[in-house]
Amino acid sequence: MNLLRYIAGRLVVYILVVIFALTVLFFVPRLGPTDPVEAMLAKVASQGAYMDAAQVDALRQSLADTFGLDGSLWDQYGAFIKRIVLTADFGPSLSMYPTPVMELIRNALPWTFGLLLTSTLIAWVLGNFVGLLSGWKPNSTSSRVMEGIAICLYPIPYYILALLLSILFSYIWKIFPLTTTIRGAPWSWELITSVVWNSFLPAMSIVIVVFGWWVISVKAQTTALKEEEFVRYARLKGLGDARILSRYVLPNAILPQITFLALQIGLMFNGSLITEILFDYPGLGLLIYTAVLQGDFNLLMGTISLSVIAVATATMIIDLIYPLLDPRIRHR
Amino acid sequence: MITVDNVTVGYGTAGFIKAVDQVSLTINDNEILGIAGESGSGKSTLMRAVYGDFSTGLRIQSGTVTGRFEDARTGKVIEAQSSQFAPLWWDQLSYIPQGSMSVLNPLMKIEAQVVDGLPAREKQGSSRALRQRIADFLAGFGLEETVLDAYPHQLSGGMRQRVLVAIAAFVNPRLILADEPTTALDVVVQKKILLMMVEIQRRQRNSLVLVSHDLGVHYQITDRLVIMYQGRIVEQGPTAEVFANPQHDYTKNLIASLPRLHGKRAVEVVGASA
Numbered sequence A: 001m002n003l004l005r006y007i008a009g010r011l012v013v014y015i016l017v018v019i020f021a022l023t024v025l026f027f028v029p030r031l032g033p034t035d036p037v038e039a040m041l042a043k044v045a046s047q048g049a050y051m052d053a054a055q056v057d058a059l060r061q062s063l064a065d066t067f068g069l070d071g072s073l074w075d076q077y078g079a080f081i082k083r084i085v086l087t088a089d090f091g092p093s094l095s096m097y098p099t100p101v102m103e104l105i106r107n108a109l110p111w112t113f114g115l116l117l118t119s120t121l122i123a124w125v126l127g128n129f130v131g132l133l134s135g136w137k138p139n140s141t142s143s144r145v146m147e148g149i150a151i152c153l154y155p156i157p158y159y160i161l162a163l164l165l166s167i168l169f170s171y172i173w174k175i176f177p178l179t180t181t182i183r184g185a186p187w188s189w190e191l192i193t194s195v196v197w198n199s200f201l202p203a204m205s206i207v208i209v210v211f212g213w214w215v216i217s218v219k220a221q222t223t224a225l226k227e228e229e230f231v232r233y234a235r236l237k238g239l240g241d242a243r244i245l246s247r248y249v250l251p252n253a254i255l256p257q258i259t260f261l262a263l264q265i266g267l268m269f270n271g272s273l274i275t276e277i278l279f280d281y282p283g284l285g286l287l288i289y290t291a292v293l294q295g296d297f298n299l300l301m302g303t304i305s306l307s308v309i310a311v312a313t314a315t316m317i318i319d320l321i322y323p324l325l326d327p328r329i330r331h332r
Numbered sequence B: 001m002i003t004v005d006n007v008t009v010g011y012g013t014a015g016f017i018k019a020v021d022q023v024s025l026t027i028n029d030n031e032i033l034g035i036a037g038e039s040g041s042g043k044s045t046l047m048r049a050v051y052g053d054f055s056t057g058l059r060i061q062s063g064t065v066t067g068r069f070e071d072a073r074t075g076k077v078i079e080a081q082s083s084q085f086a087p088l089w090w091d092q093l094s095y096i097p098q099g100s101m102s103v104l105n106p107l108m109k110i111e112a113q114v115v116d117g118l119p120a121r122e123k124q125g126s127s128r129a130l131r132q133r134i135a136d137f138l139a140g141f142g143l144e145e146t147v148l149d150a151y152p153h154q155l156s157g158g159m160r161q162r163v164l165v166a167i168a169a170f171v172n173p174r175l176i177l178a179d180e181p182t183t184a185l186d187v188v189v190q191k192k193i194l195l196m197m198v199e200i201q202r203r204q205r206n207s208l209v210l211v212s213h214d215l216g217v218h219y220q221i222t223d224r225l226v227i228m229y230q231g232r233i234v235e236q237g238p239t240a241e242v243f244a245n246p247q248h249d250y251t252k253n254l255i256a257s258l259p260r261l262h263g264k265r266a267v268e269v270v271g272a273s274a
């Protein structure tokens, strides 16, 4: 019963977060000094096309249409939310006219999703493993070495690390491609290897920075858990190290990490923006970058709205999984 | 069973904080030995030294703790120093730690926590039969079968304490060390549990060491009693004798401070009704 209330509460929070974010997204550009329609008109004019007043008016009207700038502010707001929530329609891209924004997003999303999912998973599993061992046996050589590596990598600014990787492994030693080019028919072996090939460096760069964080966090957990009474009791039962680690320490150390994972998803997503730009990786981040550079208003609105919804959804899913794993919340 | 010979026990790797000072005692086969004494007198420390638990930074500075475990079931005899007891844990000896609140793993069901660590001899048969035996065993402590499927946070403090007593006793070892096993319980439940522990001890014919600062408890169930004061044993002997004829001032004070009912000491009233 309480679990149902928890789920319902979490869903309400989710909806509020999404609506709040979309509202901010709606108002911020409208509070700015630049009118996107006039900016577009100026751009067209600066390209040297001659238009008489009537033509300018017609263009102004159609632009106002696509930007949803008709009617009062409230009308615009209602139409904006309705369009996103009900039809997920952001109109055509202005820089890649007339391709619909949604189509561009649909093509980019799997890339970002795949990159983040695999790199987060790898970093999380590796980081938990190393953190657990180095917390359990802090004086062993292997855990010192692993922890040393993690601590050295942890503070390196991400873009420096990413640049370093790409200079070393794509420029000096031409092992990995400098820009992404995908070959192969859909679902062929060639396509898969080509995707893995192209994604390797960007994924590595994310794994390396995030890994250190997990190691440090799990190590702290494990060190504290070692002194917990139930772990000492398990030892007094004569249980072996492997059993104590797997049944007593690991589950109790991992559980809080799941919440951290939810908190990290947003940061990771922001990080992927830089990754994709630096590695020319065709995901949502690169699309946002293109939209900003080209002043593609529709594309910007679409990509950012979708990012907000994606991050909020991922966080919510993890939050919903958590109580299934923790009996103290499940059976309350 | 166990011979504690002039041991001095303390804590710390750099310095040494003495907690038990030149203590000698024996734990005989098939008896209930009580240890009483004020808080900080070294009762738990002595228990750890006997169990061979050095994980808290405990160190035996001098003296020896020797164990001789004779298993009538297998006919095997093991003699060892307590520093070599670890392989015998949850086989020849088991432990009920002081303070029950966080001794159980919060993410594991009670049944699994009873089974985890059991010696092979107690695990024989199907897992359903084992579950039934555990359920029957817990029933003796006033715990229903549903407790097996509960997580620790779903149990009250007293239930958890009973579970810990049951876990240690279900091992069916030669020696059970119980460090304040009934402190969190109300008087009625406490008495029930103590009687249950006596019954199990009589059935298993093993040794039980019971630490409690409650002299009433010792009067009810222990065969012999050891009184500790500031890290030393100031008095030991058959429980009835200690009560009838206390030698040390501290013991006299303890007995005198027990509440009186109708001119009789409460322990006599409780003892008579037990």
Ligand SMILES: Nc1ncnc2c1ncn2[C@@H]1O[C@H](COP(=O)(O)OP(=O)(O)OP(=O)(O)O)[C@@H](O)[C@H]1O
Pocket: B011, B012, B017, B018, B019, B037, B038, B039, B040, B041, B042, B043, B044, B045, B046, B056, B057, B098, B213
């Ligand atoms: N892990 C430890 N490290 C250092 N000193 C300790 C440790 N445990 C206990 N001591 C000290 O040893 C002395 C005896 O403590 P012990 O726990 O054996 O007392 P006790 O008789 O069991 O008391 P209580 O009735 O309160 O449980 C105390 O002075 C205590 O401060």
Ligand SMILES: [Mg+2]
Pocket: B043, B044, B045, B098, B179
């Ligand atoms: Mg104690």
